């Protein structure tokens with residue numbers, strides 16, 4: 001049944017888009033990598049060794065995937081040759097390692113559509129209206145695109161995008177208005193502080209969290225406490241229980257305080273920083289073979305069932321799969337050999353050592 005559904009999705013995709021309409025914004029490239037987690041980053045390195053340049057797209061505003069989003073300051077002990085490093089340190093090392101190949105990053109945007117065209121090229125579109133035509137696509141999408149957790153109080157869904165926001169964006173749009181920033185993490189504290197420092201500042205900025213405990217760098221916390229002490233920032237401890245609006249115009253947030261009171265805070269805008277959760281999202285619509293929400297690959301090249309499309313890291317599944325960074329690195333290496341056979345069909349894809357190969361030294365920019 002699943003196979004029939006997949007076939008139907010693929011047929012529909014291919015029948016509606018045989019050739020991608022070219023726009024001025026179309027980027028032609030050898031390779032696109034979906035996901036800038038540790039495996040996506042190392043994929044750019046391995047593709048570079050095969051003389052393949054890449055563009056990397058991630059839904060997050062920063063690289064590093066789970067390592068940075070979920071355990072940036074926790075130690076990892078099982079990366080070969082690195083007895084211990086934090087998630088953030090590993091990502092920093094990977095960024096240094098891929099520098100010779102200068103992949104182009106496109107952050108803060110989700111890959112929404114992937115279609116294999118009749119000529120074998122692959123069309124990739126993002127939520128930021130970017131369009132790529134590539135020879136190979138490597139999906140290193142981990143457990144899915146990290147997306148903001150939504151505020152689940154009455155009225156929030158209707159006001160999303162107009163009065164309820166999950167990213168700071170252009171702070172000038174809040175000038176002269178009352179803004180409530182929700183959350184106890186660094187992102188909420190930083191956004192609240194930034195708003196108070198705008199030249200065209202909001203009329204009032206309130207940082208609201210259920211407890212008077214915030215998780216952020218000490219210097220950021222001190223700046224927040226200073227702003228509260230000087231009256232630039234208001235601090236409200238409590239939980240939002242409803243958004244009060246008239247004709248879809250927000251005017252206040254209803255708050256339950258720790259001492260059992262219900263109060264109203266004036267607000268025309270709510271900025272919610274309630275953490276991120278991964279969503280597999282559009283990947284399930286790309287017509288690729290999946291098993292239990294993971295992409296099925298062959299373990300020779302980590303190719304999916306669609307020619308030119310590979311899947312590496314936590315997003316794939318095969319007999320014996322282990323969701324470990326080390327395993328993702330191995331998969332990325334073999335996927336790069338598979339990609340080279342497509343991008344450079346006339347070249348022999350020989351194994352070369354970075355220690356001794358003058359060709360690899362040339363690619364790495366080593367004199």
Ligand SMILES: Cc1cc2nc3c(=O)[nH]c(=O)nc-3n(C[C@H](O)[C@H](O)[C@H](O)COP(=O)(O)OP(=O)(O)OC[C@H]3O[C@@H](n4cnc5c(N)ncnc54)[C@H](O)[C@@H]3O)c2cc1C
Pocket residue numbers: 034035036037038039040041057058059060064065066067070071075076077078109110111112140141142143144145146281282283312313314315323324325326328
């Ligand atoms: C708490 C914790 C501790 C861990 N400790 C270890 C450890 O000690 N050792 C170890 O080996 N592993 C560990 N892991 C597992 C390890 O983090 C994962 O195996 C690894 O992050 C997988 O890397 P990845 O690049 O495949 O995916 P991810 O790190 O999940 O990165 C995928 C990226 O793809 C992006 N993405 C997804 N879909 C899209 C889309 N459609 N468009 C744009 N972007 C998209 C996401 O935003 C994300 O940034 C740990 C995991 C957790 C949660």
